[in-house]
Amino acid sequence: MKLSDNAKITLAKRYLMKDAGGGILETPEQMLKRVAANIAHVDCLYYGKSEEETQKIESSFFEVMNNLEFLPNSPTLMNAGREFQQLSACFVLPIEDSIESIFETLKHMALVQKTGGGTGFAFDRLRPAGDFVKSTFGVASGPISFLKIYDSGTEAVKQGGSRRGASMGTLPYDHPDIVDFVTCKESDLDITNFNISVTVSDSFMEKVRGDDPDPDYYLVNPRTKNPHIDPETGNLKRMNARGLFQLILERAWRNGEPGIIFIDRMNEFNPTPHLGKYETSNPCGEQPLLPYEACCLGSINLGLMVNSKIQVDWDRLRKVVHTAVHFEDNVIDASQYAIPQITKMHQGNRKIGIGVMGWHDMLVRLGFCYDSIKALKLAEKVMSFINQEAKKKSVELALKRGVFPNFKDSIYDTGKEEDRVRNATRTTIAPTGTISIIAGASSGIEPYFSIAFARKNVLGGIDLLEVNPLFMEIAKRDGFYSMELEKRIVESGSVQNDKQVPEEIQNIFKNALEIDYTWHVRHQAAFQKYTDNAVSKTINLPFNASLKELDEAIKLSWKSGCKGITVYRNCSRASQVLNIGIPGKDESLKTPIIPKINGTTKKNCPECG
Missing domain, CATH: 3.20.70.20 (Anaerobic Ribonucleotide-triphosphate Reductase Large Chain)
Incomplete structure (x- = not known):
């Protein structure tokens, strides 16, 4: 696995097996082998696959995870093949x-x-x-x-x-x-x-x-x-x-x-x-569920789905989607649930949620600006493709394993062969917090929060400083990298108006607070159009955003077909997970003075000016 230092820290802190004294008992590769073997064994245990066939399935599961093309939700990585064996998020x-x-x-x-x-x-x-x-x-x-x-x-x-x-x-x-x-x-x-x-x-x-x-x-x-x-x-x-x-x-x-x-x-x-x-x-809003329902999630790394011709690699994406659906359907059978009511509901509807991470990475690799019509059209095309392929694989699984038990009287009970699915839902856009750190990918469908930022207290008090690796790669490849540039980015979190950075590079590396809120909402709506469940997306706004902008964002999200909305104005809390620049560099970022609604105590955020 090609892992960043932050990915290694995250895995060691949260995911890898430990002994009673906290000593680490497995490498990241061994973790993936543990997970792949546990989930693949379902084919042998319940669906009559031979040992040889199961081994091939295990290899395919390991490959997509080891290549960081697909990662399941955290409980699967933590618990598969271990005592709890509770794998849903x-x-x-x-x-x-x-x-x-x-x-x-x-x-x-x-x-x-x-x-x-x-x-x-x-x-x-x-x-x-x-x-x-x-x-x-x-x-x-x-x-x-x-x-x-x-x-x-x-x-x-x-x-x-x-x-x-x-x-x-x-x-x-x-x-x-x-x-x-x-x-x-x-x-x-x-x-x-x-x-x-x-x-x-x-x-x-x-x-x-x-x-x-x-x-x-x-x-x-x-x-x-x-x-x-x-x-x-x-x-x-x-x-x-x-x-x-x-x-x-x-x-x-x-x-x-x-x-x-x-x-x-x-x-x-x-x-x-x-x-x-x-x-x-669920907690982040992307998974509507009935009482006692559960859903197991997993996300595809879109940043890796761009080929050497600077085009979307549709064949590779199709292969990963099909493997991911097979994997997550197995997770339902492999999982042990906390109470019998959940077992009955999850195995009855067999909901899974294949989503994406690395969306902004894909746009950068293709040379698309996040705030562009081209990006929105691609969003619809990519998610439509994922949704269609996920359904095709679910139909294929249903032919071999049967439709989900609560199929009768569902919306799929149409009499058409193409609607006989194994899973009541197949797609969900999750926020991909820690698995995107492991994959070295931008989170979910979010634009980069900043080109350099600190994740505060995400691992039991550990702060993680992140500098965008894709920007660094392009800067070195195109010859405009320097130590001074890197220092400026770490301090400001932005490359806008930096004379050392070409204009076309500035445009594709706008951060979340430099992108108008309407583009945030339109991206959420574009992905929602082809997502079975819902879309987790934060509409990030600068500190000086007005109530009118929040008003318009919420109304636009409803009008454009979103299933919910979360807005967040930067620095509006004394403590937040993502922080621009160097931790501790400016104490006012930690404890900002929040202006009153009537504006009588207005104070500008140091980040926004």
């Missing part, structure tokens, strides 16, 4: 409106998270604070109180000794406690293990945009399923859609939360509506 656990259910789900959360899984929760069914509790003749404490309990539980469970748990908490726009939910992460120190998102309907967005002349709507008590009666006034409680949307904007502007999930859009593409509706997603 994403889970959704249901919470019913009772103390018994709330704390039973809390236990299930702990069991899932200790093996490396991320969990999503819809707090939709919990009665609002102050509501009547018949069994005790008391009053309910409301969903936010239990969200905080779940957050504390997540803090206490370290996933497999490798990574801290992560969760998603959602509440619908018409829940009586929605205002308290939107504002519950007032400080960076509040509810630190949860991402939160508001689930909104199309009718809500129509009211926000003014398409519906009545901007108000009733809040609904989930206990009674009727409009909520305000306990103070005795009146039916109504909410102004534009007012709530403005509050969401202000909170997201301050610290990036809450995000928004377009729940009707997600359910429009639910492959098994006969089993229920989507209510929430």
Whole structure:
């Protein structure tokens, strides 16, 4: 494996097997052999392949991982062939409106998270604070109180000794406690293990945009399923859609939360509506799931899918997609789940999520600017190809292994041979945090956050400084590299307006904060068009971005077909994972003064000027 120093650190810290004293017991290649052997054995164990055939399959699995063309989600790399053998990344656990259910789900959360899984929760069914509790003749404490309990539980469970748990908490726009939910992460120190998102309907967005002349709507008590009666006034409680949307904007502007999930859009593409509706997603929003569902993910390194003729290598990409689908279908059978309900749902729908990383790397190798129509057209072409090939391979597997057990009455139950798939979903765009570090690839479909940056505290307190290796390669190849140039990039994180860097190179190496937010949203929409599940994408904005820009970004994402959106204004939190330049170089980057909404205490971010 061609690994960077940061990749080696990441593997040693999180992935490689260790003895009781923390000594490393395997090399990266041995890790991949462990994983490949474990996943390939499924062909022999369940599908009648001979030892010789299984060995060939194992070799193909090892090859795509060793070449860094494809990597599965972290739990597979960590756990395959080991004690836990829990290999999926994403889970959704249901919470019913009772103390018994709330704390039973809390236990299930702990069991899932200790093996490396991320969990999503819809707090939709919990009665609002102050509501009547018949069994005790008391009053309910409301969903936010239990969200905080779940957050504390997540803090206490370290996933497999490798990574801290992560969760998603959602509440619908018409829940009586929605205002308290939107504002519950007032400080960076509040509810630190949860991402939160508001689930909104199309009718809500129509009211926000003014398409519906009545901007108000009733809040609904989930206990009674009727409009909520305000306990103070005795009146039916109504909410102004534009007012709530403005509050969401202000909170997201301050610290990036809450995000928004377009729940009707997600359910429009639910492959098994006969089993229920989507209510929430996994922690990063890319995987809508039914209660007790899971999904195993894996990502293809697009930066390696460019041939010597500076063209997309479609044959190589096809081969990797087919291998990845086979691999992930095997993962479902190889995995041991924390509770039987998850086993039943995941094996019943057999959802997998093949995604991508290295998208900006591919664009650079082709000479395309991220903020260009050419890039958007290629995004659609590449993801359409991946989606089609993934479905073809799933149909091929179904001929040999059978369709997924819950196939009847699904959207694929059409009577057409080309719809008889093995997997209810095949594609997902994940954020690829640590596996993109291992692969030396740009993360997911994101533009480069910076040409040089520090990842803060990602490995138990270790900071990783990264200088874009592709830029360094091109600078040395084209003869404009110098130590002085590298020093300037490390300090600024940018190559824009650097006279030593050719203009065409500056253009293809714009970073996330130098690309207008509309291009961020349009890239998300382009990939979403051909993705079964959803797309994880952060709409990164500079420190001085306005509320109007956030407003327009969210409305554009809904209008253009995205299933959700997360916006983040740089330096809007006292601590963030990715930081431009040298750690500690400017203390104000660590503790920025956040300007008030009304602008009375405006202070410019050092990065933005």
